[in-house]
Amino acid sequence: MHSVQYHRPVTLDECLRLFDRFGKQARALAGGTDLLVQMRAGHCRNGAVVDVKHVPELNELRFGTSDGLTLGAAVPCYRIYGDATVSRAYPGLIDTVSMIGGTQIQGRASVGGNLCNAAPSADAVPALIALRAVCRIASVRGERELPVDQFCIAPGRNAMADNEVLVSLHVPPPPEHSGACYLRFIPRNEMDIAVAGAGVSVTLGNGTFRDGRVALASVAPTPLLVEKAGVALRGQPVEHEVIARAAAAAKAAARPITDMRGTAEYRKHLCEVLTRRALEKAVLRAGGTLA
Amino acid sequence: MQSIHVRSTINGQPAEFLCEPRQSLLEVLRDVLRLTGTKEGCNDGNCGACTVEMDGRIVPACLVLGAEAEGAEILTVEGIAKGSALHDLQSAFLTGAALQCGICTPGFIVASKALLDQNPNPSEDEIRLWLANNLCRCTGYDKIVRSVQATASLCREESST
Numbered sequence A: 001m002h003s004v005q006y007h008r009p010v011t012l013d014e015c016l017r018l019f020d021r022f023g024k025q026a027r028a029l030a031g032g033t034d035l036l037v038q039m040r041a042g043h044c045r046n047g048a049v050v051d052v053k054h055v056p057e058l059n060e061l062r063f064g065t066s067d068g069l070t071l072g073a074a075v076p077c078y079r080i081y082g083d084a085t086v087s088r089a090y091p092g093l094i095d096t097v098s099m100i101g102g103t104q105i106q107g108r109a110s111v112g113g114n115l116c117n118a119a120p121s122a123d124a125v126p127a128l129i130a131l132r133a134v135c136r137i138a139s140v141r142g143e144r145e146l147p148v149d150q151f152c153i154a155p156g157r158n159a160m161a162d163n164e165v166l167v168s169l170h171v172p173p174p175p176e177h178s179g180a181c182y183l184r185f186i187p188r189n190e191m192d193i194a195v196a197g198a199g200v201s202v203t204l205g206n207g208t209f210r211d212g213r214v215a216l217a218s219v220a221p222t223p224l225l226v227e228k229a230g231v232a233l234r235g236q237p238v239e240h241e242v243i244a245r246a247a248a249a250a251k252a253a254a255r256p257i258t259d260m261r262g263t264a265e266y267r268k269h270l271c272e273v274l275t276r277r278a279l280e281k282a283v284l285r286a287g288g289t290l291a
Numbered sequence B: 001m002q003s004i005h006v007r008s009t010i011n012g013q014p015a016e017f018l019c020e021p022r023q024s025l026l027e028v029l030r031d032v033l034r035l036t037g038t039k040e041g042c043n044d045g046n047c048g049a050c051t052v053e054m055d056g057r058i059v060p061a062c063l064v065l066g067a068e069a070e071g072a073e074i075l076t077v078e079g080i081a082k083g084s085a086l087h088d089l090q091s092a093f094l095t096g097a098a099l100q101c102g103i104c105t106p107g108f109i110v111a112s113k114a115l116l117d118q119n120p121n122p123s124e125d126e127i128r129l130w131l132a133n134n135l136c137r138c139t140g141y142d143k144i145v146r147s148v149q150a151t152a153s154l155c156r157e158e159s160s161t
């Protein structure tokens, strides 16, 4: 028999006290697109559902040219792509929030929830990693920051303690001449789980890559930052050949499994193709041209 | 078991109900309030049969808790027609044969209305993308898309005359 409780804190303090009181039993409800499915599967009997959507800090969506983006953990996808300023500043993030689920799911699902759920296939996470997003995590004891690439630690598991809450994500302001992109492969047009995905960001200057980051979805137990792809780009000329080397590094770093959605070999191939295409698109978005 | 007392607005009318914390808005609508126009297909967010509007956004009612409806404005398929006069979309679905078994239809009507409310002149691609979260096992979608297009052009004619 279920005896779930429902709580609806309206301040961060109240929210943190609930998580402190219920610990492991507390489950954050933002969009509910994962949680309600898990509840039906019997995963949180006797749990305390904490509806975090009415906590102002988790609902914040703010962009400033010097502060960058503050994205409350419960902000649903549609609010992000509905914000013209944010859309202009972070097209790589917009790629992901406009492809997660369909219209109805985007009316509920949050980027913070996508991250906390820690699925290897989470579409939002590679883009966040590529953009150097940082998590702001809080508990009754205080706050800490953690880069997104260290947040997921195993399939379905994140780095937060039972009494901690993801408050918001912070993305640095986009540097001059930078661009980002997320691409995924699914066999349908919409509404599917990535067989593989690649999120990238580049910063250009004087015909070279000043910076570059590549992260992959669905090809490891957690979203994967490919350091070697960044190394292959940094300081090198903006050329197809350099992009090909970064894409090869992504393929080499991927350690996918074979499952019903694709074989390991196929997924490795996809990593190379998606990384190459995402980098090409990111270069164009950065205002660059490819030699 | 503790019941939750929820106050919301459903189809323009104040509504109060009691629900269990684990109950979805879909269960509340159908089983508590007897608004059975909203359908259950997959019960996990994939099919769109349970689509309702909540505070101006379409959402899958199977992934919303009844308790979350506190203070919210909900629109279900029952609120789309004006009295006995069908909404243009509903008429277009009938004349365009955009339904067979009909279980997907309430979800498509609510979702399509939300699209036309914000974009009176959507392209075919925009319609198909917007409705990607709604599945239909019977029609093959073409007649649904054409009925939405027909409604859109009818509304444009009406507003230009």
Ligand code: FES
Pocket: B039, B040, B041, B042, B043, B044, B045, B046, B047, B048, B049, B050, B051, B060, B061, B062, B063
């Ligand atoms: S019943 Fe809700 S999406 Fe299928």
Ligand code: FES
Pocket: B098, B099, B100, B101, B102, B103, B104, B105, B135, B136, B137, B138, B139
């Ligand atoms: S008419 Fe039968 S599922 Fe759409």
